[in-house]
Amino acid sequence: MKDSLLRTTVVGSYPLPGWYEHAFSNISSFGEYDRDELINDAVSIVIGDQITAGLDVITDGEMSRRDFNLSFYSLIEGIEKATKNSRSFGPPAHDQRGKYNIIGELNAPNGLGVVEDFERLKTLSPLNRPILKASIPGPYTLSGRIIPGKQFSDRYKITESLIPIVRNELEQLVNSGCKEITVDEPSMSCYAYKEDPLKFVNIFNRTIEPIVGKANISIHLCFGNYKGRAVSPRLYKPMFPSFLDMKADEIHVEMASREFAELEIIEEITKYKNVAVGIVDVKSYFIESVDEISARVNKCLKFSEPERISFSPDCGLSQTARWAAKQKLKNMVDGVRKVKESL
Numbered sequence: 334m335k336d337s338l339l340r341t342t343v344v345g346s347y348p349l350p351g352w353y354e355h356a357f358s359n360i361s362s363f364g365e366y367d368r369d370e371l372i373n374d375a376v377s378i379v380i381g382d383q384i385t386a387g388l389d390v391i392t393d394g395e396m397s398r399r400d401f402n403l404s405f406y407s408l409i410e411g412i413e414k415a416t417k418n419s420r421s422f423g424p425p426a427h428d429q430r431g432k433y434n435i436i437g438e439l440n441a442p443n444g445l446g447v448v449e450d451f452e453r454l455k456t457l458s459p460l461n462r463p464i465l466k467a468s469i470p471g472p473y474t475l476s477g478r479i480i481p482g483k484q485f486s487d488r489y490k491i492t493e494s495l496i497p498i499v500r501n502e503l504e505q506l507v508n509s510g511c512k513e514i515t516v517d518e519p520s521m522s523c524y525a526y527k528e529d530p531l532k533f534v535n536i537f538n539r540t541i542e543p544i545v546g547k548a549n550i551s552i553h554l555c556f557g558n559y560k561g562r563a564v565s566p567r568l569y570k571p572m573f574p575s576f577l578d579m580k581a582d583e584i585h586v587e588m589a590s591r592e593f594a595e596l597e598i599i600e601e602i603t604k605y606k607n608v609a610v611g612i613v614d615v616k617s618y619f620i621e622s623v624d625e626i627s628a629r630v631n632k633c634l635k636f637s638e639p640e641r642i643s644f645s646p647d648c649g650l651s652q653t654a655r656w657a658a659k660q661k662l663k664n665m666v667d668g669v670r671k672v673k674e675s676l
Contacts, residue, residue, distance in 0.1 A: 338639050339630070339673045340389040341666045342609060344553050344585065345468030345515060346401050346649030347379045347394030348658050357399060372397050377457050382655075386662035387670070390464045390513060390643075393454040394650075397446065401517060401649055402470040403431055403478070405445050409498065411437035412479055435482045439494040445469065445502045451511050467511050468649075469503065471518040471552075472496045473536055489532070496540050503540070507547045515551045515585070516541060517649075522554035522572060523564050530575035538580050551583035551609060555648045569595050573602075583607040587647040589614040589621075593632065600636040608637060611647030613661045620660050626668020639676060644669050 353375045356363070363371065379394030398404040406412060412433040451467045458465060472495035476488050485491045499516075506514060521533040541550055554572065557564035569586060576584065584602050588594075588611050602608045612629045613621055621629075633642060644665065650658040 337389055338676070339669050340643040341387070341669050342390035342466065342643050342645045343383070343388065343392055343662070344645060344649045345392050345395050345466075345517060346398075346651035347382070347392070347396070348650055348653055348655040349396070349399060350375060350378060350655065353396070373453065373457060376453060380454070380458055382659055383662065384459070384463065386659065387666040388463055388662065390466050391458075391462075392466045392468060393450050395450075395468065397450050397453075401468075401651065402475060405470070405475060406431070406433055406478060408443065408445055409439055409441050409495075411435060411439040415480065431478060433479045435479060435484055435491075437484075439485075439491070439498065441498045441501075444505060445498065447502050448505045448509050451506060451509055455510070464513050465511070466513040466515060467506055468515040468517055468553075469499065469506075471516045471521070471537065472499045472540055473533065474518050474520040475499070477520050492536060496536065500540050500543060504543045507544045511548060513549050514544070515553050516581070517553045519553065519555045519557055519648075521552075522569075523556055525576075526566050526568065526571040530572055531578075534575055534578045538578075541580060545580050549583065550581045551585050551607075552579060552581040553585040553648075555585075555587040555611075567591055567594075569598050573598060577602065577605050581606065583609055583643070585609040585611070585645065587611045588633075589629070589647050590616045593629070596633065597636055599633065599642070603637045603641040607641050607643065609643040609645050612644050613646040613665050615646045615648050615650055615653045615658075615661075618654070618657055620657065621664055621668075623664050623668045623671060626665050627671045630669055630672040634672070639673075 356371055375396040376393045379396060380391060383391040395401055413436050415432040415434050447467055447469050454465050472492045475495050476491040479491050481487050481491060485494060525533065537552065556567045583606060588596060599608045599610060610633050612626060630644060
């Protein structure tokens, strides 16, 4: 379901404008229409930045979430915010983010809001627009902020309760006309080195089962990006060949921040499905030049046919300053285009 050669795309998130962050720190003073206008304006800016960069595939920047996954927990019944933080001081780390206790059966009767976000993206995008993508965290990644208890004694049991919630959202996304979906599962790639990777394959395939063949489905596999920090050994070797059995159309891998270590893995991936390669480092403020991007594209093409490969930043851009994100995206598109025109 690829629409062009050497596509340029993004994972999902985009930097939040400063005024948007400030507005949300005072959100209780806003009315319903004020909040809608606020989000619409932010999404319109994201659309404009991405179209100006020349991307083939764009998202809404996940503006309504303000984080790639934390906002979803307010939409899930059966959990409540833990009142005590595990850490309050020191360098910001993953264990300082919000945790939730289980108080009942997990359910999301009104969905996770991704469909509404996609409808907004459709409404605000110009008619002559790039491909529109929706991104949603997978159930294993979502389970990571929920504390096991008597009802769900471990993370896998929590994940099982979240699978139907995510699966329903995916079905509704396809019904709304979404043809490009990224299921964001960084937790799977972060913990594959010490967990059974076949368990992750089973979880993923059951989650996307209703939409297989109905949209271009990608899975994003990275090693964590909160404050630019990874949370595991940054190796793809533990995931393969098991992850090749995932029924995704495309596997997205983080390469730029790892100096293209294990690049040869894309040759194995493209024997079975498409690959999206992260060739822009979102964890660095070094702005890759157009020529550097072109060199990276050509390096990747030694391991993949051009029909099988797309290019993007390593991860979402929410942890990157907007000025850098804009320039990185523009150079990425121009660098890929330079190679494309030479083919």
